[in-house]
């Protein structure tokens with residue numbers, strides 16, 4: 546989907562014009578992948594707009610920076626305020642928000658510590674991410690997810706997405722909407738940009754953080770809702786074949802939201818339709834973010850924008 550531009554981008558504390566947000570080709574990040582980022586959605590509710598779990602996203606941003614010894618000269622409160630500022634200044638909502646920090650122009654060589662840290666926040670309209678309104682047809686990837694002790698999965702680092710790109714390209718070239726990677730031990734991990742859930746015999750299963758997954762904020766939200774609904778929840782290492790015999794399966798993610806899986810490796814999941822537990826979680830999630838259900842968890846940060854963007858699928 547082509548990027549739709551907005552007017553301003555927040556850079557190190559100031560709003561600058563979109564077209565001025567440029568970096569030098571010799572910046573460290575271009576050569577060595579030294580970036581961390583976030584992906585956040587701002588949803589429209591009746592009479593306003595709200596950013597979904599802003600604080601949790603920016604806390605994860607700080608965690609990613611800490612793992613990579615990248616000092617960010619901003620507090621959590623300042624980073625949250627930066628996101629609100631750029632969304633309000635651009636007047637574009639609903640939208641997708643992209644905070645990014647990286648090692649900029651300084652020294653050449655692998656060691657990043659002498660290259661300056663740059664922080665930007667952009668926002669833009671963005672619609673549906675995983676294709677398939679009637680459920681996604683996905684495959685198990687021939688690529689494994691990052692091995693522990695190689696690239697830390699809990700950091701949302703740009704370089705991790707080279708692995709995600711391999712998974713996603715392979716899936717699309719072979720006619721699938723998305724790929725699910727196994728971890729290096731052959732257990733289920735996650736999609737190229739989504740966490741994975743299964744339902745079998747009324748129990749909700751998801752892969753734990755130790756299986757090389759990102760600590761997804763949508764994943765955590767769905768787990769909270771499921772526990773409130775009294776759905777039994779199990780986080781444990783899951784064998785690949787559980788996908789084929791699951792009653793239901795779905796992805797979660799900021800981009801993917803809650804997307805039900807119709808088939809895996811051309812094997813229908815259940816009868817291929819969105820099952821009752823997925824439907825309950827999906828509807829509750831969308832009820833909360835779209836404001837048709839009260840924000841009982843305080844997950845929305847209100848923003849004031851003048852225009853309402855039409856987000857295309």
Ligand SMILES: Cc1ncc(COP(=O)(O)O)c(C=O)c1O
Nearest residue numbers: 738739740759761762763798799
């Ligand atoms: C690899 C990966 N896993 C899982 C997720 C889902 O995380 P979240 O729900 O915080 O967007 C994402 C998206 O950010 C991702 O890129």
